Amino acid sequence: MGDAHVTGGRSLKSKLRRAERMEQVKAYLLILPLFAFLLICFLLPIGALLVKGFTDPTLSDELPRAAAMLREWEPAGGEVPDEEIFATFAKDLAASRPTDGASRVAKRLNIDQPGMRTLILKTANKLDTVEGATWRDKLVSIDSRWGAVATWSTLKYAASPWTLGYYIKALDFTRDERGEIVQQPEGQRLYRDVFVRTAVVSLSVSVICLLLGYPVAYFLAALPARYSNLFMIMVLLPFWTSILVRTTAWVVALQSNGVINALLIRLGVTEDGFALIYNRFGVLVAMTHILLPYAILSLYSVMKGVPVIYVKAARSLGAGPIRAFFQAYFPQTLPGVAAAGMLTFILAVGYYITPAIVGGPSDQLASYYIANHVNTTLNWGLASALASMLLVGVLLLYAVFVRLTGGRGAKLG
Amino acid sequence: MSTIVSFKNVQKTYDGETLVVKNLNLDIRTGEFLTMLGPSGSGKTTCLMMLAGFETATHGEILLKGKPINRIPPERRNIGMVFQSYALFPHMSVAENLAFPLKVRKVPCSEAGERVKKALAMVNMQSFANRMPAQLSGGQQQRIAVARALVFEPALVLMDEPLGALDKQLREQMQYEIKRIHEESGLTVVYVTHDQGEAMTMSDRIAVFNNGIIQQLAPPSELYEQPENAFVARFIGENNELKGTVSEMHDHGCVVELPHGGSVRASAGSGIAVGSTAGISLRPERITIGEGARQCDNVFHGGVKDLIYYGDHLRIVMVVCGHDDFIVKVPNDGMNRRVRVGDGIDVGWMADGCRALR
Structure with missing residues (x-):
């Protein structure tokens, strides 16, 4: 009897598993199209771009033997490389000319050291005609810079297919001629300011969104459903127009002879109008306007779940209306405040088009520089490094946020 | 016996068309357990809310200890209130919930601690001081809500269907508890319910409401034996x-x-x-x-x-x-x-x- 029961149990379990396997397969099949889409159109390109931040294949592809030898060479000694390296470099450079490799090398090196482009192209052109006993003499006679250690160390640090160079640059560091990582000179530092500016603008925008959005969300949550639905549509109305249109509308409103300045001049508040646009003020106004609905929605969804009865209870216990609000109601909406703040901050960190349109040169955020390196300078490695740092920064902030709210807070979305 | 609350010709309308409370006259005696009983929409909760200060009477006067309170905000009426949904502050521990009315009244810390302990002892919840409300069962939350309404020693406590959310067995147990606390403390309790059994077992007097009018105000036995009209007879028993x-x-x-x-x-x-x-x-x-x-x-x-x-x-x-x-x-x-x-x-x-x- 006992054995029969056990075998019966086993077959029952395997039956159950078989039945469930069908369900699991069905579930996987349902998410498969989206998963494939995400993998091909999102995860793979992003992964490839992240890898780009660490790869630097130009020299090792175009000048393979010279690159391998240069990797061994130490610039710390203060000596230029030996004749063998000069010779190999010259042969590799000559060999790369038919496939236009020399110009790729020239472009790549110019990023690290302005002037390298002309040096490489000039050298490649004169290789066949130059006179000299050794390759070292020949190259130096083409251009005296070949006699400087700095030129060769620029080559050395571009020689490896793997590099930290983009990150070094994205953090405003550089390599000196001995190969040591040092701070950029004062006037050439850029990205640290950009990241600080991105954080400051995003933080300001999310704080303004919270200050403006909280009362509205409170008002909406307190209204009976038939009115709150109407107001909710008004909150969502901006989503029906594109960000570009809304931002451009701010240009119309804020420009020096725009709607607002015209009104202020007519009222006699100012004689020749305020500078409301192409500065930090314009960026904050336009970004707040675009992100405010997100803040209101996340606040509203939490407030809807906090009954007003708590305020009544606090008042029946002797607290005045203001105290009742801040001690009984407000603390319960903190998860919403955290979610709204986090959401607007993360969205603001990635903003590109709005600051580009209504901001001045010193109001551009990190995304502007990323786009610039992707589209204009074609330095995808640096773009990838900047984007990765932005991503890591946001992830770190999110981790801190989850830790602080004890995981109770908002799951975003 | 002295009167603690009197409603004088009180009317209330929400929409300006129909009266939810029609010409209410009611004297509540000091120390009594008075229940407002009636079907939903009969005006009983509105009366309680007017007494608590969350609704204003559109006509007439409410006197608390002889003074009109129509214009006094709820926080200055010094009336304890127990809500149906308990309304314990979820972000405060049990002890913090109880200390809230004392903190608001600027009671010194040490004395507040004593009074919180005493109030917890009254509802047999001494060991729960550091719990959060979410960690308590419905019945335990209800006890804490009662203790919180009593901790600042109000002369009058209002209870708005406080046992409505509990199951039958727990409800009966809590009825005894509330009755015992009422007898021990000598408080005046105004209790709103639509459960006639609850009203019968707990009250000194019951005011039966229907259509915004008190149909009969009498002790439970009189209400049952000598109903004034058909509605009362039908509603009670x-x-x-x-x-x-x-x-x-x-x-x-x-x-x-x-x-x-x-x-x-x-x-x-x-x-x-x-x-x-x-x-x-x-x-x-x-x-x-x-x-x-x-x-x-x-x-x-x-x-x-x-x-x-x-x-x-x-x-x-x-x-x-x-x-x-x-x-x-x-x-x-x-x-x-x-x-x-x-x-x-x-x-x-x-x-x-x-x-x-x-």
């Missing part, structure tokens, strides 16, 4: 209602002629006069069946339509005097168990066991 016309009035009661023939001798409620139509309210447990019925003031014969078995008692649904839902409640003893569906049996009741009402 089970009730057979026999309609008829009053044909005679005398010192001890009246005689009501039934339309299907026969007459019933009954005690008379207010407003009963010869010639007026009346509904006779007859409690199912006052009816005797079989042999004993024939000695009663009113004797009728009826057919048994249905038998419902309750364990400790039986309900016999009968057709009597043209009513086919005439309910008789008899103890589950040997005699009564012999009744079968389809039997014709005698039913009878005494004249003072039924009441003719307008």
